[in-house]
Each structure stands twice: as C-alpha cells, then as structure tokens.
Amino acid sequence: MKVLIVSDSHGLEDELQTIAKRHEQDTDMKIHCGDSELDPAHPALAPYHTVKGNCDFYADFKDEMMIQIGSRKLFFTHGHLYGIKQSLLNVYYKANELGADIICFGHSHIAGSELMDGKLLINPGSIRLPRVRKDKTYAILSIDNDQATVRFYNLDGHEIESLTNHYEMSPNS
Numbered sequence: 001m002k003v004l005i006v007s008d009s010h011g012l013e014d015e016l017q018t019i020a021k022r023h024e025q026d027t028d029m030k031i032h033c034g035d036s037e038l039d040p041a042h043p044a045l046a047p048y049h050t051v052k053g054n055c056d057f058y059a060d061f062k063d064e065m066m067i068q069i070g071s072r073k074l075f076f077t078h079g080h081l082y083g084i085k086q087s088l089l090n091v092y093y094k095a096n097e098l099g100a101d102i103i104c105f106g107h108s109h110i111a112g113s114e115l116m117d118g119k120l121l122i123n124p125g126s127i128r129l130p131r132v133r134k135d136k137t138y139a140i141l142s143i144d145n146d147q148a149t150v151r152f153y154n155l156d157g158h159e160i161e162s163l164t165n166h167y168e169m170s171p172n173s
Contacts (some may be wrong), residue, residue, distance in 0.1 A: 001070045002026060006048070007033035007078070007106025008126035008137040010055065011013055013044040014168055015127055015155060022157050027067065027140060033106035033124065034061070034078030053078035053106065066098055070143055072169075075100035078106035079123075092116055101169065102141070102148075111137040111163055113150040118170040135160055137160040146171050 004027040009016055012151065020030055024047075034053025038045055040060040041146035052061030056078075064077035075095040085108050095103045102120045110132045111125030125137035136155040152163035 001028050001072075001073065001143045003028065003069060003141045003143075004030040004034065004138065005076075005104050005122060005124040005141060006031070006127055007104075007124050008035045008053070008109050008128060009037070010035055010126070010128040011037045012128050013038065013042070016044040016048070019127070019155075019157075023140065029105060031067075031074075031076055033076055033104055035106060035133075048065070049076075050152060051077055054080040061070050064094075069102070072101040072143060074101055074102040074104065076104035079105035084108060084123075088116065088121060092119060092121070095119060102143075105173070106140075111135075111139070111160075113139070113163075113165050113167075115167050115169070120148055120150075120167055120169060137163070143169075158159055 030048045032048040032050040034051045035055045037055050040058050052063050066075050085106055104122045107127035113122045124139040127136045130136050131164050137152050139152050143151050146169045148167040148169050150165050152160045
C-alpha cells in the first residue's frame with residue numbers, strides 16, 4: 001500500500017495536479033494535510049483526501065480524518081490545533097486515543113518522519129514554502145506488513161535520499 005502525502009501548498013494548483021498525475025499509477029491513495037487555500041471543489045484537490053489548515057477558510061474541510069490503509073489506521077490533520085510546532089505529543093496522544101498507527105500532519109513546513117513509541121509520524125514538508133531546507137517536498141509512504149518506508153521528493157519528482165527512512169512497525173494485532 002502506498003500513500004502520497006502533500007501539505008502546505010498555499011494556493012498552488014498546477015503543482016498539485018502534476019504531483020497527483022505523476023504518482024497516479026504507483027500510489028493507492030493521496031492525502032493533503034491542509035493549507036491548500038483552495039475551495040474543496042477545486043479540481044486540483046479532486047484526487048486528494050484533504051483536511052483544513054489554519055489558512056483554509058472553507059467550512060467544507062474537516063479538521064482531521066482517519067483512513068484505513070491495509071491493516072493500519074492513518075490519522076491526518078494539519079497540526080495547528082495540536083501545537084505541533086511546540087511538541088508532537090498532543091497529536092501523538094490524539095492518534096493513540098483513536099487507535100491510529102500512522103500520523104500525518106503539516107503546518108511547520110519541515111519535512112521529516114520518525115517512529116515514536118510504535119507510531120509513525122510524517123510531515124511531508126511544503127511544496128510551496130519549505131522551512132529548514134530549500135527543497136519543496138512531498139512524501140510517499142509505502143507499507144508492507146510491518147515494514148514502512150517514507151520517501152521524500154522535490155517538486156520535480158526526484159527523491160531526496162537523505163530524508164528516506166525505513167521503519168519496523170509494531171505487528172498489528
């Protein structure tokens with residue numbers, strides 16, 4: 001199972017469509033972790049499950065979503081409601097409460113992934129305004145049983161190998 005993860009596109013349209021089309025055949029699902037700044041009915045968001053960010057002003061977006069990917073539960077939100085710029089604990093606790101194995105969020109515009117007490121946390125960075133690094137990024141999560149790989153790509157679709165991580169996740173019961 002492969003999930004394309006984007007966030008913080010801040011008004012970009014063509015780029016969202018290009019990324020979705022580029023990975024149309026090699027991903028099973030596409031999510032947007034908020035701050036698209038587009039109307040929920042905008043064609044650029046059509047391939048994505050999208051949540052509301054702090055710069056999204058349309059009432060039709062949900063603040064968070066939970067989706068099943070294979071035997072795993074993926075919780076995603078923008079992150080501003082959980083204070084992710086200060087700490088990841090609040091979003092971790094919420095995911096734990098919901099029984100999620102994977103947590104995706106944006107807001108900080110900082111690409112990265114980590115395993116925290118058995119839960120995989122992923123921030124795809126921003127395809128418009130990256131922070132910490134100059135690359136405008138998105139991510140693809142691959143899950144095969146208890147093995148997870150998070151790969152990051154720049155806007156041109158080239159993998160940023162220094163950000164790629166492989167994780168051994170806890171077996172699902």
